Amino acid sequence: MKEFDIEKLERKNIYKVPDNLFENIQEKVINDVKATKKAPIFKLNWAYAAAASLALIFGATFVINQNDDSTKEAGNSGATYAVNTQAPKTESEIAYEILKSDLTSVEKNNQTVVNQNTKSFVSQDVETKEVPTPKTVKPVSKKTETQMNEYLDSFSNSEISELASNSTQDVYLDLYN
């Protein structure tokens, strides 16, 4: 071809076009527009975001510090446990301690009754100004206590241990056995 002027050529679209091209495009675009409208758009406000971040940091720091304190406390209690962990006692020692504590508790109970009675009499005292004497319960006398000790001393360690095993233990004591 010697001479050719592009301006004289007819402007044509030569490409194949699928059926319902624009209907399909419009439908898809409108669907997308509707979906976008339904979905709320969250616009990030930097001031709120910064405030929220600070609150989160302080909150987290507070919680972590609290945990540290409780850990320290736990550590201390652990130390207490460590102190309590002593060499295991022999059977006879345990039996002796149990008996001793039983006797002590009996003594204390009697004293408590005395104290209670005393208290009640003290309260009456305020009204009557008379000093009453306890009548119903008497504390264990020193004589009886000495007799009891002598009696116990007459037992051998194994006998005391046997006695202790027959006695009813406080359930909480099992924790330390």
Next chain:
Amino acid sequence: MKIKDAEIITLMQNPRTQEKGVRALMDAYQSRLYWHIRRIIVDGDLAQDTLQETFIKAYQNFHQFKNDSQLYTWLYRIATNEALQQVNKLKKMQKTDEDPEYHMQNLVADNASSDAEEIQVLLQNAIQSLPEKQKLVFMMRYYDDLPYEEISKIVDMSVGTLKTNYHYAKQKIEEYIKENYEK
């Protein structure tokens, strides 16, 4: 009756009538934009997707549209950017040993209708052989008859540069057709 740009803009700016506005916008510009995109991309399915994306972007970013430019200029700008992005994606996916010009000519042959004239197919091949900017300028001026001032806003080039580009593009195309036309 063809709806005017001012009406489309009013519809688009009101959230209650936005959907109607999008429909009006598509009715008014879908054909022009489709062919603009199709001539850049050539592939039919990809051109369809790109046009969809163009309208969605236009809807999503309509608040950025300033009345100091014409609506179609703004739409052409979005469509051109979307189309060029697709072309760049295709180039990245393309095999390194394949000649891009040869690839585009194959695409033209595959997409051309069976009754297309040989000279028209040659013209499309010649357009695909042009550098990117010359191609864009030539297509917008030759097919869409857009004024240089508007093309300048779309591709961010001065009017003088556009005129020069169009002149060179036209020369190259005529040379190409002269060389390859068999009749």
